Amino acid sequence: QVADIHKPLLSLSRCADMGYESRFGKLAGALIDDETGDVIPLIRKGNLYILKCWLRAAPASFGRQDR
Secondary structure: OOOOOOOOOOOHHHHHHOOEEEEEOOOEEEEEEOOOOOEEEEEEEOOEEEOOOOOOOOOOOOOOOOO
16 A cells, blocks of 8 residues: 655664664754764654655656556
8 A cells, every 4th residue: 555654764773774873862863874974964853853855756657566
């Protein structure tokens, strides 16, 4: 089934497996690349940490898979 998803979840264990360290603070958080030191900011809203990102639209040829 396909759902209209607006807030997908981010798996911290997968991020760690890809080489990111995570830090969470009172006001914000971050994912830090172990190799390059690049920092990806996380915004805190209430009890959630949010990663702002843009996704490319699916190609027009993307459709339902046959069973």
